[in-house]
Amino acid sequence: MRLAIGLAAAAWAVIGSAASAQDYRPTFHPDQLKGPPAGAFNEVLVLGSPHLSDLPDSFRAEQLQPLLTRLEAWRPTAVAVENLSGLQCDFMRRYPSRYAESVEAFCYDPSAAGRALGMDVPTANAEVERLLEAWPKAPTAADRRRLAALFLAAGEPGSASVQWLRLPAAERVAGDSLTAEMAAALDRRMTRKNEVDLVAAVLAARLGHERLWAVDDHTADSATPPDEEEAQAKAIMAAWDNPYVQARKDADQRLYADLEHPDGVLNIYRDYNTPDTQMVVYRSDFGATHVEPSPQAFGRRYLGYWETRNLRMVANMRDVLGRYPGTRMLTIVGASHKGYYEAYLNQMHDVRLVSSDEVLR
Numbered sequence: 230m231r232l233a234i235g236l237a238a239a240a241w242a243v244i245g246s247a248a249s250a251q252d253y254r255p256t257f258h259p260d261q262l263k264g265p266p267a268g269a270f271n272e273v274l275v276l277g278s279p280h281l282s283d284l285p286d287s288f289r290a291e292q293l294q295p296l297l298t299r300l301e302a303w304r305p306t307a308v309a310v311e312n313l314s315g316l317q318c319d320f321m322r323r324y325p326s327r328y329a330e331s332v333e334a335f336c337y338d339p340s341a342a343g344r345a346l347g348m349d350v351p352t353a354n355a356e357v358e359r360l361l362e363a364w365p366k367a368p369t370a371a372d373r374r375r376l377a378a379l380f381l382a383a384g385e386p387g388s389a390s391v392q393w394l395r396l397p398a399a400e401r402v403a404g405d406s407l408t409a410e411m412a413a414a415l416d417r418r419m420t421r422k423n424e425v426d427l428v429a430a431v432l433a434a435r436l437g438h439e440r441l442w443a444v445d446d447h448t449a450d451s452a453t454p455p456d457e458e459e460a461q462a463k464a465i466m467a468a469w470d471n472p473y474v475q476a477r478k479d480a481d482q483r484l485y486a487d488l489e490h491p492d493g494v495l496n497i498y499r500d501y502n503t504p505d506t507q508m509v510v511y512r513s514d515f516g517a518t519h520v521e522p523s524p525q526a527f528g529r530r531y532l533g534y535w536e537t538r539n540l541r542m543v544a545n546m547r548d549v550l551g552r553y554p555g556t557r558m559l560t561i562v563g564a565s566h567k568g569y570y571e572a573y574l575n576q577m578h579d580v581r582l583v584s585s586d587e588v589l590r
Contacts, residue, residue, distance in 0.1 A: 259576045266579055269555035273546070274303060274583040275571050277501045277564030278424045284494075285485050290420075290427050292488070295495040296589070300432055303588050305559035308436075309546055310429045311566070312443040315339060315384020319350040321447070331450040342381035345408050353382035361439060370400040377415065378406040380440070387425045387441040390418050394434035429561050442549050444560065446541035449534045457525065464527040465518065473513035480506075495589065502585040507568035514565065539569035547577055554579070 264270070281288065313321075318336035321328035343349055348356065357379050365372065373392045380389035393401055393415040401416065403409040418426050429441055453461055484497045500506060515535055521528025542562075550556050562570060574580050 259578055262578055263581065264578065266554070270581040271550040271554065271577075271579050272557045272581050272583050273550075273574055274305065274557075274559050274585060274588060275502075275567050275574070276300070276498065276559060276561045276585055277506075277567035278428070278561050279497055279501060280563060281424050281427060282422045284422070285488060287488055288422065288494070292494040293427055293431075295492050296498055297428065297432055297435070299495075299589055300428075300559060301435055303557070303559070303583070305432075305436065305557045306438075307442055307549060307553070307556050307558045308429050308433045308438060309442040309444045309549070309558055309560040310387055310425045311445045311542075311562045312337075312387055312425055312441075313445045313447060314443040314545075315350045316354055317446065317448065318384050327451055328447070330452060331447045335445070335447055337384055337386050339382050339384040342378060342408075342411060345411070346378060346382045346406055348379075348382050350382070350384050353379050353384075357383050357385070364439065370396055371405040374400075374402075374405040374407045376439075378408075378411060381411055381414075385440070385443060386414075386418065387430055387443060388439075389415060390426055390430040391433045391438060391440055393419070394430060395437075395439075424561055432559070442546070442558075444542050444545035444549075446538055446545060448541065449537040451534075457527075460523070460525065461527045464521055464523040464525075465531060468517040468521040468528050469514065471513060471517050473509050473517070476509055477513055480509075499586075499589050501564040502567060502589065506564070510565050511568060536569070539566055540573060542566070543570060543573040546574070547580070550577075550580065 313335050315337070318332060321332050321336065325332070339350055339353070343353065346353065357376070360376060360379065368376075373396050377389040377392035380386065380392065389411075401412065403412045418430075421427070425441070433441055480500065484493075484500055487493050487496065490496070515532055518528035518531050521531075546558065546560060550558065560570065571582055575582055
């Protein structure tokens with residue numbers, strides 16, 4: 230009898246603890262403690278983007294003009310992009326047992342530029358910061374070519390593109406530490422079907438910026454054990470086999486079919502940034518993996534990686550905003566990140582979110 234009573238008491242204690250954890254709500258709400266600060270707020274506009282490489286072959290760069298016009302009118306003072314920083318990639322290269330696949334997939338290779346300048350990635354980054362700290366109001370073409378070369382050696386090709394675009398066409402030539410190979414690579418980047426080169430770098434150059442901010446983060450990546458690869462893939466694919474995934478595919482098909490309309494690309498961005506789309510994204514992907522039932526918890530492990538990645542991406546943006554209070558930041562990211570970006574950024578005391586619906590109207 231005593232054993233039965235003890236077991237019952239233990240069971241009720243576990244149930245009570247679970248209920249308490251479920252019912253508990255924190256009383257501290259940073260999102261409600263917004264100041265106002267001394268000076269201007271940091272403002273952030275999150276632009277959920279398609280990956281332009283996925284658009285049909287009929288896509289042309291000039292179709293981005295209605296989007297670029299609206300973003301330029303908002304006048305951001307900083308542009309953040311879904312690229313890994315050169316410094317993070319340098320760290321990841323030192324840990325190949327965990328990050329070799331991620332480095333291969335996501336990291337720009339700065340080795341040729343580094344050899345040309347005689348610098349490793351940290352040294353090139355330090356030299357970039359030193360130059361920008363004392364950057365002249367009217368830099369020469371030689372200054373910009375030198376800075377572009379340093380950005381390449383620092384592992385920051387998006388920022389090198391900004392410098393290249395700020396040069397007159399006749400000055401986009403080798404020289405001042407920039408080799409012929411680097412110049413050719415920058416010319417190729419100007420025509421890549423990529424939102425960093427065709428949207429972020431073009432906009433930053435139009436606005437007179439000197440760089441982009443690479444805020445992606447893949448330090449939560451880890452290689453799947455070989456004996457789990459097949460089961461993991463099967464579990465995640467099963468979670469993704471749901472009507473919300475099909476709804477996203479159907480919506481894309483409709484949007485892509487209208488690409489030739491003068492606002493065809495702009496309408497894709499308008500659709501990708503609505504609250505309804507953010508919920509469909511969640512239900513099709515992260516909400517589905519949250520309840521994936523494999524005993525190895527493959528879905529929850531994937532969800533943990535995703536949330537960690539977004540938290541670290543937002544932390545990278547917050548770092549920039551902390552260094553430069555009063556920044557108006559446009560952050561361009563794959564549309565699946567938008568809801569998480571806004572939810573996490575909104576927790577920051579010194580950040581005010583801007584409606585993309587208003588800017589893209």
